Amino acid sequence: MNRAFCKRIGVTVIAAASAMIVSIAPAAAITDIKIAGNGGTFTFHDDGDVFEVCDTNADGAAVLGRLYYKPIGGDWYVTEEEEDGGDGGCDKMPHDVNGVGDYQMKLYWLGTGYPGLLQATSRVFNE
Template sequence: MSISLGRRLGITAIAATSAVIFSATPALAHTNITIGTDQGRMTFIDDGDVFEVCDTKADGAGVVGKLWFNSYIGGDWYVEASGDDGGDDGCDKFAHNVEDTGEFQMRLYWTGPGYDKEIARSRTFNE
């Protein structure tokens, strides 16, 4: 059984288009998301759209969790909200409404001597 060249090209074009569309779409949150290393962690708690930032290493530095956003309309990524933790007991939290107006991404930074170093990054997500 042979398939014509035109039909093969058509099937290939459809498959390629589908792959691009589905790979570019951010994942829906609908679950909690946690990122981190031994220095700290950041968790998105979907129930209430709360972000928790925790310093987990007693090294004299803290961590900063930043929520980045990029609109579907276009433009660059920018920081929508942030929270930090370090030097105290427990974790710190901040609330931010995660909507379906673009892509969100969590990034966690270690605030060591002289600079903030990115230590973890989540997949993109939205509601």
């Protein structure tokens, strides 16, 4: 084969391989997720896998953030929960979100007469 022909084949192969590598994108990483309800917020910080529950209403009632988990082929259950209210700042809970199953966040208001009133629900997510 002549040298110029081999060079063209080499360039073509490299270009095709580069196009394939560029088109194979890594799995989309989740970003921070924030849900808000009457009286509070529940936020997932992907950097560090930390969940933060904040009582934002000085009504004397706390808020409760629950993290639900559904393993592959299983049923939903509460894997973590954190309550915030009556103090300064927000409460945090670390939890390693992995790619084996689905997660969902739910925020509840714990007001008098309405213990556990659902305020907000996140989309289902995983890593």
